[in-house]
Amino acid sequence: MEPNINEQARWERIDAYLRHELTGNEQAAFEAEMRQNTALAEEVHSIRTAGEMARQYGQREELRSLHRKLTAHRQTAATDRNQGLRFYLRVAAIIVFLVVAWAGIGFTTLSPGSLHSDSFVAYLPETTRGPEAAKGPATVEQAMQAEYTKANYTRVAELYQKSRTKRLNEAFVAGNAFLALGQPDKAAACFKRVMSLSVRERNFDFYQDAEYYLAWAYLKNNQIDNAAKLFDKIYRNEFHTHNPDVGTWFYWKLKLLQWKKK
């Protein structure tokens, strides 16, 4: 060992040797020196041990830090999952509440009147319809049609009451006028007459219309079962003129109304 090299410089040289930082010749010279100098070999041994201790301590600390990072990450992920789940549960609860509230309100407010205002398709008179139209503007039916178009329903009712014949077309317009006037029992009587005259006269131009408006007359008159029978018939017959007016949603509301009234 060189006497002029202090311990610190010697230890630095040992470190350089252990880290393979010496050149090939320096390395070989150092190893030769170690073989001859047991004290130096001992020092190399000590420094190697202490250095290895620091290296292994460093690795342990890195693994521990990694453990903290990974477990924290797992906890954060679990918390995020729970928070996400909680958020979706809240949204789902709000949706369920709104649906239940909406259904509850719908159920409590469901009545023949509410169904009428939501789904009733009013009769729109045509200027020419059936053989009666050919008889000229002076007929009772045409006068009634004219008054109905002007929404003068009371006048339509008066003309019908005065009519001696009370023909099929007149009865149909009158039925709709009575419906508009809020006299469903009179409206029902008119529509029934339309249906019976249709059969008798073998003229079915107004039969299905009468059937549809008779169902509404029953409904307005709180004869829900009678109304339901007719609406059910229209709903199931896809060729019925008013089948598109009796949708599935309306059909189920009607069923619910039937159940509510029982």
Add this chain to the structure above:
Amino acid sequence: MRIGQRYSDEEIVSLIRSGKNLEQPVRHLYTEYYDNLTNFIRKNKGSQSDAEDVFQETILVFVDLVQQGKFRGDSSVKTFLYAIARNLWLNELKKRNRMFVQDTESQEYSPPDTEDLQQTLIRHESKQKVLQMIEQLGETCKKILLMYYYENLSMKEIYERMHYESEQVVRNQKYKCMKKLIGWIESNPGMKENVKELLAYGTEH
């Protein structure tokens, strides 16, 4: 970093042996085995905190054994980890005088050389105590020695990172730290050989 990357047992062992980037294989071990192993501890009277500690220690032992070349691949990594965790937890329960371990689940994972494993765990525990010496050197020494011997930084790099007045000051500081550490090791007769054996650096590194 390849997050979520799956490795074979051979790749895990090879990566750990290289010792260059432990994060990848360790991350894989956490992904694959954390739930099963911590569940095993919790089922056997361990708390969540016990389970986490045992898992951490299991990984430390496994990395150690792989780096010392003591994992020869006779059993799978899963079997080996389970055996380490089971033995670590048994030892801990013995310390706490609670011997009941519901062992049915772990029997299929027990490798035949359990006695060897027990010896290894005893050595591992002693080694952890020896490594605590670094802790006692103080924060500055710990940082310098770790940067130099673990991160393999040069004196210049350490000087730049720690903002010392000069590189020579770092050299002097490192010398003092080493002097202190070697002094502690040599003050105890037989300690140096014991430490060398515990660190087992002659085998792989």
